[in-house]
Amino acid sequence: MHAANLVAHTQSLDHLLQMGPVIPVLTIERLEDAEPIGQALYDGGIRVLEVTLRTECALEVIGLLRQALPDIYLGAGTVLTPEQFQQAEAVGADFVVTPGTTEALYDYGQQSHIPLLPGIATASELMHGWSKGYRRFKFFPAEASGGVAMLKALAGPFPEAIFCPTGGIGTEQLAQYLSLPNVPCVGGSWLTPKDHLQAKDWGAIQLLAEQTLAVYSTAKRFSS
Numbered sequence: 047m048h049a050a051n052l053v054a055h056t057q058s059l060d061h062l063l064q065m066g067p068v069i070p071v072l073t074i075e076r077l078e079d080a081e082p083i084g085q086a087l088y089d090g091g092i093r094v095l096e097v098t099l100r101t102e103c104a105l106e107v108i109g110l111l112r113q114a115l116p117d118i119y120l121g122a123g124t125v126l127t128p129e130q131f132q133q134a135e136a137v138g139a140d141f142v143v144t145p146g147t148t149e150a151l152y153d154y155g156q157q158s159h160i161p162l163l164p165g166i167a168t169a170s171e172l173m174h175g176w177s178k179g180y181r182r183f184k185f186f187p188a189e190a191s192g193g194v195a196m197l198k199a200l201a202g203p204f205p206e207a208i209f210c211p212t213g214g215i216g217t218e219q220l221a222q223y224l225s226l227p228n229v230p231c232v233g234g235s236w237l238t239p240k241d242h243l244q245a246k247d248w249g250a251i252q253l254l255a256e257q258t259l260a261v262y263s264t265a266k267r268f269s270s
C-alpha cells in the first residue's frame with residue numbers, strides 16, 4: 047500500500063472539504079455553459095466544484111475550467127474506472143469522486159498524484175475503504191441510504207471517518223447534515239437548478255451560492 051501517498055491525500059481532502067461547506071455537483075451538457083456557470087459560482091464564493099463525467103463534453107469542461115478559474119478546486123465526479131481516473135488527471139482535475147468503489151479504483155487511487163474521495167453507503171463498504179488506507183468518503187446516495195441518522199450511527203464504530211454526503215440533499219436538509227461532527231461539507235446539484243441552467247440565468251446561480259454561503263459557512267465554521 048502507498049501509505050505516505052494516502053496520508054497526503056487525506057490532508058488534501060481535508061483542506062478542500064473545509065473550503066465548502068457546499069460542493070456544487072455539475073452535469074454540463076453544453077461546453078459553452080461551463081465558463082459562465084463556473085464564474086457565477088466562483089463569484090458567489092464557491093471554491094470547490096465537482097464536474098460529473100456524465101456528458102460528452104465533461105472532460106473538456108474540466109480542462110476549460112482549469113484554465114478559466116485557476117483558484118478553484120476541481121473534482122471529476124462519476125468516475126467509474128481507472129481509465130476515467132487517468133483522463134481526469136490528464137485534464138487537470140484536483141481530485142476524483144466516485145459514486146461507489148471497485149478494487150481497481152482503490153488501487154489506482156493509492157498511486158495517483160490526486161486524491162480519491164470514494165463513494166460508500168454501508169459500514170462494510172466503509173471498512174473495505176478503510177482497510178485500503180482511505181479515511182475520507184463520499185456518502186452516496188445520502189438521503190436514500192439513511193441520511194443524517196446513518197451518519198450518526200456510523201460515527202459510533204468509526205469516529206475518525208469523515209464524510210461528504212451527496213445525493214438527494216437540498217437546502218432543507220443542509221443544516222442538519224452540517225451540524226454533524228463527521229461532516230465538513232455537503233455536495234449536490236441543488237446549487238445549480240435545472241431551470242436556471244436552461245434559462246442561462248447565471249445571476250440566479252451566483253445569488254443562490256451567495257445566499258447559501260452567507261447562512262452556512264458561518265454555521266459550520268463556528269461548530270467545528
Ligand SMILES: O=C(O)C(=O)C[C@H](O)[C@H](O)COP(=O)(O)O
Nearest residue numbers: 123124144145212213214234235
Ligand atoms: O456519480 C457521482 O460521482 C456523483 O457525483 C453523484 C452525484 O453526487 C449526485 O448525482 C448528485 O446528487 P443530487 O444532488 O441528488 O443530484
